[in-house]
Amino acid sequence: MITQIGRTAISQVVTLGRAALMLFGAIFAAPNFAKSIPLVIRQIYVVGVQSLAIIIVSGLFIGMVLALQGYTILIDYGAENSLGPMVALSLLRELGPVVTALLFAGRAGSALTAEIGLMKATEQITSMEMMAVDPLRRIVAPRFWAGFYSMPLLAFMFSAVGIYGGHLVGVEWLGVDEGSFWSVMQANVDLSADIMNGFIKSVVFAIVVTWIAIFRGYDCIPTSEGISKATTQTVVHSSLAVLGLDFLLTVLMFGE
Amino acid sequence: MTSRKVEFWVGLFIVVGFLAFFTLAFEVANSGSVSSSDTYQLKAKFDNIGGLKVRSPIKVGGVVVGRVSSIDLDKVNYVPVVTLDIYTEYQNIPETSSLSILTAGLLGEQYLGLEPGFVIEGVGYLKDGDFLEDTKSALVLEELIGQFLFSQNDD
Numbered sequence: 001m002i003t004q005i006g007r008t009a010i011s012q013v014v015t016l017g018r019a020a021l022m023l024f025g026a027i028f029a030a031p032n033f034a035k036s037i038p039l040v041i042r043q044i045y046v047v048g049v050q051s052l053a054i055i056i057v058s059g060l061f062i063g064m065v066l067a068l069q070g071y072t073i074l075i076d077y078g079a080e081n082s083l084g085p086m087v088a089l090s091l092l093r094e095l096g097p098v099v100t101a102l103l104f105a106g107r108a109g110s111a112l113t114a115e116i117g118l119m120k121a122t123e124q125i126t127s128m129e130m131m132a133v134d135p136l137r138r139i140v141a142p143r144f145w146a147g148f149y150s151m152p153l154l155a156f157m158f159s160a161v162g163i164y165g166g167h168l169v170g171v172e173w174l175g176v177d178e179g180s181f182w183s184v185m186q187a188n189v190d191l192s193a194d195i196m197n198g199f200i201k202s203v204v205f206a207i208v209v210t211w212i213a214i215f216r217g218y219d220c221i222p223t224s225e226g227i228s229k230a231t232t233q234t235v236v237h238s239s240l241a242v243l244g245l246d247f248l249l250t251v252l253m254f255g256e
Numbered sequence: 257m258t259s260r261k262v263e264f265w266v267g268l269f270i271v272v273g274f275l276a277f278f279t280l281a282f283e284v285a286n287s288g289s290v291s292s293s294d295t296y297q298l299k300a301k302f303d304n305i306g307g308l309k310v311r312s313p314i315k316v317g318g319v320v321v322g323r324v325s326s327i328d329l330d331k332v333n334y335v336p337v338v339t340l341d342i343y344t345e346y347q348n349i350p351e352t353s354s355l356s357i358l359t360a361g362l363l364g365e366q367y368l369g370l371e372p373g374f375v376i377e378g379v380g381y382l383k384d385g386d387f388l389e390d391t392k393s394a395l396v397l398e399e400l401i402g403q404f405l406f407s408q409n410d411d
């Protein structure tokens with residue numbers, strides 16, 4: 001029983017160490033810009049551009065729901081003019097980075113894991129090593145940087161579209177005064193405190209989600225069962241990591 | 257060919273991402289204009305504007321007829337000067353009109369209530385750049401309580 005706990009703990013630490021080694025290998029591998037930039041662009045297309053539809057649609061609907069729910073509460077206190085800052089602050093501080101990270105883990109992270117896992121199962125990675133091509137530089141690094149660049153941009157789009165959705169429901173439908181909606185929002189939203197902290201959050205989530213996705217694929221058992229398990233683990237682990245880190249970052253940023 | 261398509265979409269993605277950032281930075285966090293219909297400007301001096309903000313609405317009987325365009329401090333008398341943008345469809349506001357700072361609900365935003373005055377012989381209409389003379393300042397809760405306590409002591 002105690003041996004079992006010890007064995008699990010040791011294997012967890014070893015996994016973490018392998019993951020860290022892979023990440024450092026990918027980030028600090030001597031870059032060859034002429035070769036690596038087209039690879040990164042290709043991956044930004046797969047990871048970022050193809051996630052646009054889900055991000056924009058979810059952003060719009062989340063903004064609209066926030067405005068509708070907020071309005072029914074705020075109208076009781078005659079404070080429906082505070083709808084603008086409520087929608088903007090909850091999107092910029094929390095929902096923008098967090099929901100983008102969760103959707104990104106489901107939409108792009110799982111795809112990354114399955115792709116790299118299948119490469120490993122079909123021994124493409126081994127053959128690359130045989131041809132003296134470093135798979136860390138050729139496969140892992142471009143995917144990591146693509147996720148790193150795409151997710152903050154996606155989070156900004158999510159927040160912007162969500163605020164527009166809030167405007168649609170709050171101003172156009174429920175009749176909150178347009179000037180109050182925007183002027184109270186502008187009076188309450190701060191560039192460094194709200195937008196920049198949201199940006200820092202989304203950068204942290206980008207690193208964590210992409211790292212977990214790539215490592216799960218790179219480290220999977222090269223069978224069809226192993227790939228399916230690795231894909232599940234990617235979504236579960238990155239969602240939990242995002243929610244846990246979000247609490248930690250919120251305490252650090254808005255704690256006192 | 258496919259590579260150029262990919263490059264185009266990635267470029268568009270990055271541009272839209274930065275556009276979203278600048279929208280958030282300038283529209284949501286700072287000032288920017290939202291609606292732009294034709295307006296003319298009136299000015300008014302107050303003793304105390306309370307929580308009035310730029311772009312607060314100006315209402316006549318609850319109907320929005322304009323917005324606050326700027327709030328400055330008179331350099332000589334040190335009283336706030338509020339500039340109002342009134343929509344051009346609401347011309348002919350009499351010179352005798354009065355302007356007061358009101359609050360929407362108990363906790364709501366402050367807005368300007370415009371009370372149109374009477375029109376008799378010799379009373380003209382306000383034109384672009386004119387000052388509204390009859391203004392009532394914002395009610396500051398602390399001052400109200402202070403006055404209330406003071407009047408209690410008199411009894």
